[in-house]
Amino acid sequence: MNNFEKNMFQPTLLTFNKNRITSKRPENNRVSSWGTMHLLIYLAILSDLESGKLSPYQEIYFSEEAAKEQATLRSTQGYAGERRFLCDVLNQAISLNAPDCIIALNDVYGGVAGTLRRVSEFWYVSNYSKLAATGRKKFPQLSNLYDYYKIGEAFLKLSETSFSFIENRDHYIHGKWYRAQSPLDGKNNVIASIYWGTNQNECLMFYKKAGVLTCSLVINGKDYLHSTGMALDMVQLSKEFSIENETFDSQKEWLDQTFEGYFLNEALAEKVVIEHTVFDPNPIKRRNWENVAYISLSAKDYKAMVPSTDRKFHGNEMILRYKLEEELSVIITDEPIPALKNKIPQYIVPNSLLFAYQYATYRMENYHGKFCAVTGSAGKSSTRLILSHLLSKKRKVFENFGNANLHYPTLGLSLEIHDHYDFILFEAAVGAMNRLGYGNNAYFWQTDVVIMTSFGSAHANGGIERNLMVKEQLFHSVKEGGYVVINKDIEKQYLSKIIKRAESLNLNTLFSSLTDTTADCYVIDKKVLKEKTEISASFRGREICFSLTTDSNGQIQNAMNALLAIDSMGYPAEEYAELLESFESFEKILRPNELIIDSKKITVIDDTHNSSIESMMNGIDHFTSKKPFYKGEKLLVLGEVADLGNDAAVHHERLIPNINRANPDQVILYGEPFKDLELDVKQVTWCKTIEQVTETIIEKSSEDSLVFVKGSHGIGFYKVVDQLKKLSETT
Template sequence: MFNIESLHYLLNGRLVDGENKRNHLINDFEYNINYVKNKNTAFISIKNRTWEKFHGRKSKIIDGNEQINSQIENIGLIITEEYIPNLKYKIPQIIVRDSIEAMKEIGAKARLNYKNPLIAITGSMGKSSTRLMLEKTLEDFNVLANRNNSNTRPVIMLNMCKLATNPDFALFEVSINAINNRGNMSLNLSPDVAIITGIGAAHLSTIPTTQEVAKYKARLLDGLNSESAAIINTDTEHSQFLLERAKSNTDKVYKYSLNGTENLKINKLIYKKGVSEINASNQKNEEISYKLETLSEGMVSNSLAVLLTLQILNLDIPNLIMKLTDFNPFNKVLEVKEFHNSRGNVTVIDDTHNASLPAMINAISAFDSQTKYYQGNKIIALGQISDLGKREEQIHLKLLERLGSSNADIILLMDSPYRNIYQNINNKKVEWFEGKNELLTRLLTLANDDSLILLKSSVTNTKFPEIAKELPDELAKI
């Protein structure tokens, strides 16, 4: 925790309007004024020019001083580069040269003082779901975690400041943006547990190969020390490289896999309608059984990372893992939606939250696990995987075999990466559409009673998610 005096000393700034409030407690920080809710929170006001210097490009974030209403009262401190005059209430202000540098200093000090477990998570897929699962199992504790799926460098710096609240556990979901060549934030985080949920085809518009992606993601492991632990998914690409990198930093390296490893073994995995039943055991042959309301192998895999984390933290695994029974990830992550119209019942698996190659394959497998429960048409509708650069057609080609072996009666594809390759899918009726209206119309024609539809795509550079948005209203009209 800080007070105004300790922050004044740490930042070596100029304190204005705060002489009589030097001992006032500050234990939270924000750079978006909308999240400031009490007088123990400091607002870090960052000028546009400072954001632009930091990002190396024009900033879309509103200038910090311009965010502040002159009538504001419910706030403890403003850390700013320029004094804000004419406030109705005299809010203490610390004037600094660079508010982002000030945020870094506060975060570093807060991390130095923080003694409870800090878990950092990255990966090409599954990092948000794994973090959310951990949040769910730890819901009875005071937990600091990312808001939504915000996980870039500024968010990590801000959340390091929030360690001043002294949570029981801190969960940091870390994007590649925060551990790239601009500086490895893992060295600042010094995680007690680092989880890599897997490597796959993502970021290829800026990073040429999955091997390079693995090298960047592995930087999370460089913040470990001999007392820290690493948890690695060995079911995806470059896992051996990740294991070796982990072992160069700590001897406490744990592996998980749906196929069983020395640290955790799946004894039984049964997919039922809308539910997965799992029985696993550790090295001591201690068994744990639990259920997930999920169709996804990927989500089951994420739960294994959670089991290992709880084990490393010496927590009550049997009771905590049961909290996952009613776990729900973000909207549009293999979200099952049921609709009724004049034709009957239509079930949609909406997985348009985002996409990578492993996530696409995982979604198709989830669809296949459910088709036996439906008598109507089984339809897979896909948009593109974005952010693949010059390799987009090559990566999409890797989907063809899996689509050909799927349980779909018909496959509907949209976006340019499929244009020249869709006819190579064997054993299936496949149709390609240039625009979303045409695909939506075809989908509505095929949606008969007791049909099952999978919708999957990225969210950027494609209009496919608009289909998922419009489909419910269009189904209701039938």
């Protein structure tokens, strides 16, 4: 095991109750080669026993697959066709870590595939931690510490009576006694425990501490005694092994000594120089990078991160097809490319995706700059762009390309974390923190501050509560003593849960608000002008003033969040506030366009970058604030918000108060959820097509009209403004 593997696989303890983590979190990424499927099936069955969906005395059938485990360690020699009670098989699986019993439990859900569907429905644990149905080792399986933590949290939510099903006990099966792995259950304060690993290396131990049900999670213990001693705080944890400040004579030596792999042609290896690393070719030309290492992914591993893809070829084929080798300094791949053996260094690894995950972890653990991550239903991109605008004037910043904020691109971005950059600024959507591949990318990030810009019904198609649960996972990236900046104007039903998650991780919290004077930063006064808004804010006990030309309430809050984040990283916000006036967001975020159509001069505010109900509310209010500066007709043009599922119409009804308050001269609507909206405004037009929307704008507008256009990118609503611009160019 090389030094880097020693670092990732260190013995690690995490202690927590259902309210908070009670031990110090590890400083760096911690993983295990054991899996999670055994724990997830226990959890699913216990939950379904509690709800009455299952009976403890229903019979479990041992399948042919279960019988195949007879020769494996700790099998109870279950034979095909054998039947036992569910409560017995469950306890045998747990008490004995019996693989045949674990496989037999899948019968409850119709087999392994059915169990995967059942556990994926509730517990957002990484897919590559579930490669082995028994939870045993299976390359390239890895489980993150926080995968296990989420499972432990779910166990703590069970009723205490359910722990009687998992309390370790001996079993007499087929004329033979099988001794439980742990003799501690039911003694002193220990209620139950689950051990796994060849030598009981890992465990979840449940016990009462000061009357509170508590869990100790141990991974990478040496054996049962060591794991138990760690869980009971009887073994002093050694100082964390560190890979920081290691020095190497060459980058060949660094690769050879840090990772598992070899060079296909040693003669070329000494020439290797790596300044940038990618697994997607697009950044190479976009950034004009040189000395680039390219990690080539198999079709299977690429699909593990981009499930919707039709790609059926290895990344090696892309190198050959587009002659990428001319732009690369080394290829890192799990399949050699014989045709390039003598042309470019190739570093051959067991699995390219596993290498990418380890490489990103290594880069993160050796980074010494500041790291801020941003999430939320709306405002992610704008907040990140504000931070970049403020910080890049004096320092070097690395950030997302455009608004590429899902799993695949953010893992790709993580490969580039390096001390070249003073600041890392990543925005992360729900899709960056899901279970794809090795799971939530935030688990190996080490951020100084995380910003929660907003939360609401964006992408409600996947479930609002699920989205909130996933977005909160970004908080796990924050270092001990770090900060979370939270929009305090988020609806209370969601805000309380966000705060609870931050508190559970013992993080410092800072709040921004447009109106709440208890927040760390709130608006004292604002003066709306035609071209900008001037803001005076209370900021951590002092007053700060700034101006914005991209100046909706949402953008004001984004600016306050950015200033709080900068201040929390040790840079006085006052030194950056004056730079806000020159900030411009993406082209289609609150961008005013002066157009002449049919000899009429109109102002079209383009806000079609994307949309959520929350951002649409902000946009409508922005339209309201700008109305007094225009003499012509005021047109509010709204396209539906996408990805809201079956409740789309209900979510769109939330816009009614904002639209009525805006009191536009004309309301033009597009999309089925708007069709039956009942408004106080008299002049309302519902359009069937985007072309009809454009035609209606031209018809209803007048000299010096204000036209505000807002809608989701996914429905193509940006085409409305594009069509208006094209018409303006031809007149």
